Amino acid sequence: MQAGDLKNGTRVELDGDPCVVLDVARRSPSARGAATLINARFRNLRTRQQVTRSFKATDSLKQPDFEVRMWTFLYSEGADLHHFMDQDNYEQHALPREMIDYELGFLLPDSTVRAQIFNGECIGIELENTVVLEIVECDPGVKGDTVTNTTKSARLETGLSIQVPLFVEQGDRVQVDTRDARYLRRG
16 A cells, blocks of 8 residues: 555554554645655554654555454453453453543443454454433533533443533433544434
8 A cells, every 4th residue: 555545544554553544634745756745643553642654655555454343342340351242253352441441431231343453463442433322410400501502511321421411311312422422412
């Protein structure tokens, strides 16, 4: 694959780690014969850190030995170990909390996730962009506060706290964006 072919969401291997392209900018110099430059921002899928790199459009990039497998979240063993089952071969896998800490705020038993497998080893999981969860605790809205865009804190059934509009009540099901833990609408 050449650097000129990079698009948002493309996976490449940089310094031995799999990375996903977050943003790509192309710059064509005005000098004749000069190569088009590609500036790309990546997220390392193993460490979750962001890195920016520049390439010539003709530079060759390695595609990672990367596989996405569908797994089902089964249960948590204590607070530190979380068990999943591969939907294809029914093998069970345990992942430590530190690997999937953010994603646990959106997972319920029997949730389907995309496991990211790099060189035969799971390096993380991907969630759907939105999930529907129930609010188990929130303060009541105050009458008269509905004119402004004020929000209140609400705790979801997974334990995650998010900001919701004042009209949302305990027991409501809400749709949440998993990319930034943001309330979208009542579900």
